[in-house]
Structure formats: C-alpha cells, structure tokens
Amino acid sequence: MAVRGFLQIAPGRQVALNGVEWTIEDVHGQYGRLVLTDDDGRTETRSFRWLLNHPDLRLLPKPQEPGHPSRVAQQPRTLADLTKDQLERARLRAAHVLEAETGFREGHRARALPGEPRPAYDPDRKTLTERRHSKAAEMKAMPRPEAVRLGLQHLSYRTLMRLSGLAGDSLLLACADGRWTRRRSGHRSITEEVREAIFAVKAECRERADLSWAARHRLMHQYMRERFPVFPTEKIPSRWTFATVWEEWFGPGGARPRYGRTAEAAAEAGVSGRMVVHRPGQVLVLDSTPMPVKLRETVFGDAVTATLTLALDLYTHGLPAFRLTLQSDTSVDVAMLLRDVMLPLPMRDGWGEDMEWPYAGVPADVIAEFTGHKVAALPFFAPETVTTDHGGPYKNHDLVEAEREIGCRILPARVLRQTDKFAVERQFHTVQTMLFEHLLGFTGGDVADRGADPERDASLTLAQAEHIIATWIVQIWQNHKLGEYAPSWAPGEDHSPNTLFAAAMEQGGFDLDFPEPSFYYKVLRKHHVKIHPRRGVKILGLWYHHPVLDGEPRFLQPSARGGKHARQWVVRSDRRDRRQVFLQDDADHETWHTLRWRGLPPDGEIPAFSDKTAGALLAHVKANNIRIHSESELLEHLLGILGSVTPVDQWPSQAKKKAGKKRRVAQAREITRAQAAAADRPATPAPTDEQIPAEMPAAWAEHARTIDHAVDADRRRRREEALAGTRPVAPATLHAALNRRRMFRLPPPDDSEADTTVREDDT
DSSP states (O other): OEETTTEEOOTTOEEEETTEEEEEEEEETTTTEEEEEETTOOEEEEEHHHHHTOTTEEEOOOOOOTTSOOOOOOOOOOGGGSOHHHHHHHHHHHHHHHHHHHSSTTSSGGGOOTTOSOGGGOTTTSOHHHHHHHHHHHHHHSOHHHHHHHTOTTOOHHHHHHTTTOOTHHHHHHHSOTTTTOOOOOOTTOOHHHHHHHHHHHHHHHHSOOOOHHHHHHHHHHHHHHHOTTSOGGGSOOHHHHHHHHHHHHOOOOSOHHHHHHHHHHHHTTOOSOOOOOSTTSEEEEEEEEEEEEEEOTTSSSEEEEEEEEEEETTTOOOOEEEEESSOOOHHHHHHHHHHHHSOOBOOTTOOGGGBOOOSSSOHHHHHHHHSSOBBSOOOOOOSEEEEOSOTGGGSHHHHHHHHHHTOEEEEOOTTOGGGSHHHHHHHHHHHHHTGGGSTTBOOSSGGGOOSOHHHHOOOBHHHHHHHHHHHHHHTGGGSOOSTTSOTTSTTOOOOHHHHHHHHHHHHOOOOOOOOTTHHHHTSEEEEEOOBTTTBEEETTEEEEOHHHHHOGGGGSOOOOOGGGTTOEEEEEETTEEEEEEEEOTTTSSOEEEEEETTSOSSSOOOOOOHHHHHHHHHHHHHTTOOOSSTHHHHHHHHHHHHOOOSGGGSHHHHHHHSOHHHHHHHHHHHHHHHHHHHHSOOOSOOOTTSOOSOOOOSHHHHHHHHHHHHHHHHHHHHHHHSTTOOOOSOSSHHHHHHHSOTTOOOOSOHHHHHHHHHHHHO
C-alpha cells in the first residue's frame, strides 16, 4: 500500500519515530491499522492517520537484498542540476513520449497545439500500442544527426512502455541523459602516490610562507622524484589539475599562513563555529590586564600597578564580579572570582537605596533572607561555560577543580582569534574611558602617552580603588544603555545589563543556587600525605599539626582511601597563606580542621607568608647547611627573611629608608594575599589559641611591630625552654645580696677554715 506517493506501508518496512526504530510487523488495510514492533519486542497497533501525521517520522533505508550490490550513496537529481540547453532537450524528449501516450505533446487535450492530434496519434482512432509503434517508426526515420542531437535515436517501443508511468518532473528527469548528471569519479591522474605527495606538500606549506601554485607544484615533483623514483614523470598531474584538486580537497585557502595555521589548530582541537548566547550565564568571559592607574598600598608609600580581572556575561554584557590584586592573578584567585559570580554582592557603606537589588525574578526581601544582608543591584548566577585565554592560571588544576565543583565548562579561546574574547577586551577599553581616565595616577594606554609623573599623582589605595570600581559597576554600568550590544529581539528599545537580566528571568525563571561554604576548601591545592603520630603532616617541606590528630584514633591509622593514593589523607593548602592547611573530617565530610604550622608560637601571631616565602626559607636552610631539629627553629630564619627589626638600621623608621622598593612591594604582596585568603575563607567562630586571627597588619609600622613582637616572643620562648628546671643562682635585688654576707669581716689564716666559713655564709 502506497501513501502520499512515497511512503510504502508494507510488512518489514522500518521507520524511526522520535528517534526510536520500529518495524512494520503487519498491515490491516481493511481497518486502516498497522502493527509496529521495536527491538525490545514491544508491539503497538496504530492507525494510518496517526503514522502519517506523526511530527517526527523518518523512513529508514530498505535492507539490502543478498546478491545485489548496494548503490553508491548520492543525493537525488533535480531539474536544477540541468543546464538550460539540457532542460530544453529533455522537454523535447518528454513531448514525444506524451504524444505517444496521450496523442498530444502537452499531455492533455485541453492544451492541444495547432494541428494536434496528428492522424497517427489520434487517441480516438488509434490504440496506445499503435501510437507507440508509430512513434518508434518516426524516431527510426528521423535523420541521424537530428536524432542524436535530441537523444532520440534509441527511443524504441520498450522505452516508451518503461516511461509510460511517469509524469511531470519525474518524466523530465527520466528523459534527461544520465551522463549529464552522473556522479563525479574524481581525477584519474590522482593515484595513491600522487595523493601522498599532495598531502605531504600541504603539510610542508603549513609551516612555510605563502607559496605560489608553481612552487607547490615543483615541491610535488620533488617529492615524487625522491620517494617514487620509478613513477613516470609524464603521469604526474599538471599544475592546473594540481590546483583544481587542491581547492577541492582543502578549499581556496585565501587566509594568510599565520591565521591559517591557527584556524587549522583550532579545527583539530574541535573549536570552531560561532556560539549564539540565549540566556545569562551561558557564556562567561574572563580576562586580566594591568590596571592603567597607579595605586598606593597602605603598607608602604610607593606607587604600584595592580592587576584587574573582569568577569563579563556575554548575554547581558554585565560585570557580575571583578578582582584587584597586587600580583598577577593565580588559579585560586580565578576560582574565587567564579565563586563571586554566584554570590550576591552585599551593600557597601555609602550606597543608597537606588543601588539595592531590584525586583528581577525574586524580591529583594527573599534574597536578603537567604544571604542575611541587603544585596546590591548586581546579577548573580551559576555560569555554564567560561571562556578564558591561555594563561597559566586558567589552565591550572585548581581552576579545573573549581569548574568541576561549580558544574561549568572551561572553553579556552582560540589563539589569534580576537572574536572569541572581543567583548571583554572591549570592556577594558570602556572602563578606561568611562572611569580610569578620570582618576589620579592614570598612566594611559601606552608609555608615550604617560604623564610626567603618574607615581607622584597616585593617591588611591587598593581598597579605595576596589570600592570605586564596585560603585561604578553597580550604579553606572549595570544601568548604562547598551548600543551595538542591544538584543536583536527588541529593536528600538533601550536596554541595560540589568533590564536584560530581568527580561531573561521573567522568561526562564531564577535559580537561587549558592555555592556551599566548603567551596573554598575544595578548590585549594590537594596533597596526598600520611599522618605522622606525633609530628602531623608534611606539606611542601613544612610540618603541620592539630590536637585532633592525636586525640582521634582514626587519624593515627592509614586512610581508608583506595586507588592511586591508597592509604593516604588529602590535605589542602592555600598558596597565599602557608601558616595553615586544611584537613576534611572523614566522619561527616562537613568539618574542616585547620592544621597550624608547627613553627608558629603558641601565643601571639606572626606575619603571613606565601608559598614563595616558604620556598625561599627552605632554600636558605639548604644552601647554608643548617641542621633543623624542630619546626620552631625555622621560625627564626623565617622572621629574618620577612624582615627582622632588631638592629638599629632595621628599625621601622630606618628600614623604610634602606629597604628597596622591590622588597617593600614583595612584603605588601604577602600581606594583601593573606588578606584575600582570609576574606575568601568561610566564616568561623571567634579565634582561640589554636586559631590564627584573620586580621592582618595594614601598615608598614604595624607590620614591623608585628615582626618585632614575634622576634621577642620567639627569643623569650627559647630562653624559657633553656632555663626550664634550673634554680636561680643570683638574688633578685642588690639589697638582698648585701645582706647575705659581712662586707668588712677579715678572712681567717687557715684556708680550710676560710673555705668552710665561706660555704656557711653562702648557704
């Protein structure tokens, strides 16, 4: 049974419905029903109407019968494949066929031409068989050149019978010569040897400069002569055939070699095409650049350059998060930036009600109830795809771990493809023209454009610059009218990043998906170590300990972890602050124990130090062959590296004059990185003797006093340990010493008596 002229409903025919393959088991034409079965043996009875009107119906190819070779895969021919002359010749052939079938060249009596029907083809007087024989005799009597030109020299009685069931375009295609639209068989001169040579030349030209076709053709001749010396030279394709085959296989190749190599590398990596963004958070673009404004850190008075890292939502062109660091951004900073994108921004001092969260899918009271504070008018969401450059922090395993925790994908931009990150690059220029140019200490975009002394003009601190940027983003940029970045679905309407976010939330809803407090610990660097019964754990050359390691029996045994790191515990460290590491409790997986460095004194505090300072400390000990018996002995050398203030020339007032700018900048980085690490850590109860205060010194003098106090405490501790268990041999005061013996008593003549007297007086 045929339906729609193309759907053959018969037992054994296979169809696909919603992507599932079904086989027509039986057909009940008298009831208009059929029986479908799938691979699992399920059977369903459906009507013809249901099958014909199914929205996802796809016919599967018929199974190949044994003994019949399969046809070459080729798209069906259409009339558009014929030239104008070929189509006219096919129409003349079809006219002869229609005249033999109906008696009229147009195929119907209503469209009869003058003089039709001719006596030999009159349907009222001649039968169909007689008309077909008459047409075959007419074609045979036609002059040979004319018959060959029209392709009618082989139009016989059997051919007319074979074409009798066709009409319309099908008849025209059947009358068209198959050689006109035959499948291309390629170039016969392209043998396997020539093919190998062409691909070898293609690979060689990839690394070379742009070459002409003649130069490429000579390279192919050279390859053929050296690799296939017996291959006939006359059978090597000509330059024109070589160029034609090259364009067919590799395209025209109009790009410059530099960009062509990049495009090929991106295609090999599977990165190609253009992405269309439909919702907020679908694509988040990250990038870092030196901030073109000189800043002053409160730790010292010198002007420094900070690094600005922006996160740009490609759909709304909003800026959900940013970070300012005195050093280049690290993988931990980028991971914390992704966490900031998912967290609502708290209201800051000096921000009015116009900067508070508007109703964008969720009322402000609901979000304030979740967060515990008022929220600024800055969108937050969970990113789906993050586009970055190829910098080291963006390819670090810490960021990959953050990606896994958040559930997003990291999609590096293609090399030398500015279009992949054009939006964030343009955003840096926008921030510069709208904000940075109006601040003191602006350096310009180039050294030649720099002012006379931007370091002298610098007046903003790192905290002040961060507050200004946050205020500009929330108050100005998020409400700024978009120009060329306006949505295509709202032509003529004025939209800002906030209004686009609100419109998207009305369409798709809002998902309050906050990261867990333990997210900070999970993105830190992992170390697989064993727990020593008395010393704790050793992380990158330093020992860390916590009383829980001695009190809990489970920590005294090897870990139950299997696999590659079997019987080892996972400890995480923050490279920005090496004074402590973190151990996840295996009992509830919610508690994180802070293991302190064993070199820290039990009372007081010492300045924070990063992994760079810890590496310098261990290198100093190794270079000077210093024997370390305990971690507390490292503290003295650490304080010396951080900057001892005991000598007069290193007092806070003198050290600022003698210390170079490089040293002061390094110390400032240590403090700011520790402050950032403390701010990123989840809130904990009030610090005890076993915990480290989160507040760090914020000025040079206070930093120096902290080192001074730490040095005094370390000396006092070592002195008390040395005198522990001994009795004092000298009196406490001069008055007690004078009263113990007689000052004007003469010694006796006998030495033994004198010794006895002295011993009696001394007792």
